[in-house]
Amino acid sequence: MNDPTVSTAAEDEAIAPVRIFDTTLRDGEQSPGCSMSPRQKQVMARALAELGVDVIETGFPASAEADREATRLIVRDLAGGPTAPCVLSRCVRGDIEASARALEGSANGRIHVFISTSALHREHKLRMDQDAVIEAIATHVAHAARLIGDVEFSCEDATRTEPDFLLRAVEAAVAAGATTINLPDTLGYATPEEMTRLFARMRQALPAHVVLSAHCHDDLGLAVANSLAAVEGGARQIECTINGIGERAGNCAMEELAMALKVRRGWYRADTRLDTRRLLDTSRLLSRLIGMPVQRNKAIVGANAFAHESGIHQHGMLKHRETYEIMRPEDVGWPDSQLVLGRHSGRAALSHRLRALGYTLEEAELDRVFADFKNLCERQRVIEERDLETLMQGEVRGDGYRLASMTVSDRGQRASAQVELSTPDGEHMIESALGDGPVDALFSALARATGVRLALESYQVHSIGIGTDARGEASLTASDDGRTVYEGIGTSADIIEASALAWLDIANRILRARGDTHAEAAA
Numbered sequence: 292m293n294d295p296t297v298s299t300a301a302e303d304e305a306i307a308p309v310r311i312f313d314t315t316l317r318d319g320e321q322s323p324g325c326s327m328s329p330r331q332k333q334v335m336a337r338a339l340a341e342l343g344v345d346v347i348e349t350g351f352p353a354s355a356e357a358d359r360e361a362t363r364l365i366v367r368d369l370a371g372g373p374t375a376p377c378v379l380s381r382c383v384r385g386d387i388e389a390s391a392r393a394l395e396g397s398a399n400g401r402i403h404v405f406i407s408t409s410a411l412h413r414e415h416k417l418r419m420d421q422d423a424v425i426e427a428i429a430t431h432v433a434h435a436a437r438l439i440g441d442v443e444f445s446c447e448d449a450t451r452t453e454p455d456f457l458l459r460a461v462e463a464a465v466a467a468g469a470t471t472i473n474l475p476d477t478l479g480y481a482t483p484e485e486m487t488r489l490f491a492r493m494r495q496a497l498p499a500h501v502v503l504s505a506h507c508h509d510d511l512g513l514a515v516a517n518s519l520a521a522v523e524g525g526a527r528q529i530e531c532t533i534n535g536i537g538e539r540a541g542n543c544a545m546e547e548l549a550m551a552l553k554v555r556r557g558w559y560r561a562d563t564r565l566d567t568r569r570l571l572d573t574s575r576l577l578s579r580l581i582g583m584p585v586q587r588n589k590a591i592v593g594a595n596a597f598a599h600e601s602g603i604h605q606h607g608m609l610k611h612r613e614t615y616e617i618m619r620p621e622d623v624g625w626p627d628s629q630l631v632l633g634r635h636s637g638r639a640a641l642s643h644r645l646r647a648l649g650y651t652l653e654e655a656e657l658d659r660v661f662a663d664f665k666n667l668c669e670r671q672r673v674i675e676e677r678d679l680e681t682l683m684q685g686e687v688r689g690d691g692y693r694l695a696s697m698t699v700s701d702r703g704q705r706a707s708a709q710v711e712l713s714t715p716d717g718e719h720m721i722e723s724a725l726g727d728g729p730v731d732a733l734f735s736a737l738a739r740a741t742g743v744r745l746a747l748e749s750y751q752v753h754s755i756g757i758g759t760d761a762r763g764e765a766s767l768t769a770s771d772d773g774r775t776v777y778e779g780i781g782t783s784a785d786i787i788e789a790s791a792l793a794w795l796d797i798a799n800r801i802l803r804a805r806g807d808t809h810a811e812a813a814a
């Protein structure tokens with residue numbers, strides 16, 4: 292695959308650097324379900340600095356002690372490094388002074404001053420006319436510039452502001468000392484073409500030393516597209532968040548923006564200085580800290596971003612990876628692409644996985660195993676290596692007992708469990724039992740249903756993966772006669788169900804070893 296990160300020196304000269312302004316800890320954190328403690332923000336800020344973001348907005352110091360504390364911790368950590376801490380302030384003297392105090396000790400700290408400029412916000416929210424807003428900008432940006440060397444100014448709701456007034460507001464901020472001008476699409480209302488035009492017009496109107504910045508929200512799912520459109524119009528700073536968290540539908544997702552610029556470098560003629568190989572770890576860290584999992588199909592960092600299940604795609608991937616991938620998983624932190632075996636997979640992927648396990652099959656053999664494989668897929672969503680081994684050993688002849696449903700209750704004096712199993716003959720049976728706890732009751736119900744008595748030797752449950760969508764894996768070792776010890780494994784989102792699957796895994800093997808498909812069910 293062409294490495295998009297490798298370019299010639301001449302090409303590099305024409306590539307514009309785009310600053311990444313991270314607002315995960317401010318705009319991201321202020322959205323429902325995403326708040327972080329100062330210590331959590333500090334952990335996240337360290338990861339963001341390692342990722343290579345240029346600016347970290349640490350919070351809004353005037354609003355809370357937690358934001359002041361987080362800013363102090365992060366300022367200390369970032370000292371001497373290239374990443375600048377930044378804090379938010381309204382056009383309120385006290386806000387700006389609280390910001391300057393929180394940034395004390397930082398050599399490259401920035402104060403981010405904002406006020407709404409749209410008619411709707413001026414009239415209904417601020418109750419200020421145009422002149423009063425211009426006066427507030429001039430006064431407060433100048434005050435911030437007296438306290439610190441780096442001031443950014445934002446026109447909140449810029450994209451719904453009258454163009455002439457927007458220019459007046461921005462010129463007032465620049466005259467007062469702002470060197471970064473941010474034009475937020477606060478409500479996620481703009482279209483990409485409007486963004487390009489807006490930024491191109493501002494670029495022409497403002498002096499060259501002023502850096503233009505975009506801050507896009509995702510109400511219409513356009514935050515990344517609008518940020519890229521702003522780059523095309525001359526933006527050289529993008530405000531974004533990890534996993535796209537932020538007010539309402541969120542902000543521009545950093546991982547998506549960074550990879551769009553990297554993969555389509557030749558188109559945008561712009562790139563960031565991020566070490567994109569750290570994107571996945573940073574995304575996972577945030578998910579863990581705020582307890583908000585990333586959806587599977589999320590670009591770049593979702594579990595399916597480099598996973599392929601359908602046979603035609605897998606066949607293409609095996610011939611040439613670029614047939615179905617536009618970037619390399621390792622460039623964003625994944626170890627590799629995944630060819631997941633499931634109901635949509637074909638022979639190419641199956642034989643590839645079998646070869647990796649050491650099985651080279653003739654065509655006729657492959658046909659037979661493929662038929663068994665498709666049968667197994669009717670009952671199981673994903674086929675793992677362990678299942679392939681079982682298929683190859685011809686063990687999946689009879690179906691054995693399968694768990695159809697179960698209920699476990701631990702409310703009375705003793706726990707109770709009811710299991711519904713499909714039998715090897717395709718019939719259904721229901722059994723229940725009491726026990727000293729839910730697992731004991733469950734195993735007793737399974738023993739009654741199958742007629743298999745297991746002497747348990749060990750029972751362990753652990754989590755596979757991280758976050759709230761992690762699955763539980765139960766592993767059991769047990770024997771039926773005290774001589775042969777079997778190991779059974781079950782996985783499920785529910786650890787009690789995983790335990791039942793592990794128990795049945797052993798029971799079915801014991802029955803197969805006895806040459807029995809089913810034992811005499813106990814009364």
Ligand SMILES: CC(=O)SCCNC(=O)CCNC(=O)[C@H](O)C(C)(C)COP(=O)(O)OP(=O)(O)OC[C@H]1O[C@@H](n2cnc3c(N)ncnc32)[C@H](O)[C@@H]1OP(=O)(O)O
Nearest residue numbers: 318321351353354355381382383405406407416417447477
């Ligand atoms: C687009 C954005 O993301 S903006 C950032 C939003 N983030 C937050 O609001 C998170 C933190 N906020 C807070 O903790 C609180 O809102 C505080 C501490 C800042 C203020 O709390 P309160 O004093 O109780 O005011 P409240 O939140 O009810 O209203 C906001 C006030 O700020 C004013 N205001 C809003 N934006 C600005 C601004 N940029 N410049 C000056 N004043 C502003 C409003 O007009 C309103 O003033 P009023 O109380 O005189 O009517």
Ligand SMILES: CC(C)C(=O)C(=O)O
Nearest residue numbers: 405445447448475477
């Ligand atoms: C404070 C500003 C930059 C903001 O978050 C917005 O307008 O969305």
Ligand SMILES: [Mg+2]
Nearest residue numbers: 318477506538
């Ligand atoms: Mg915002």
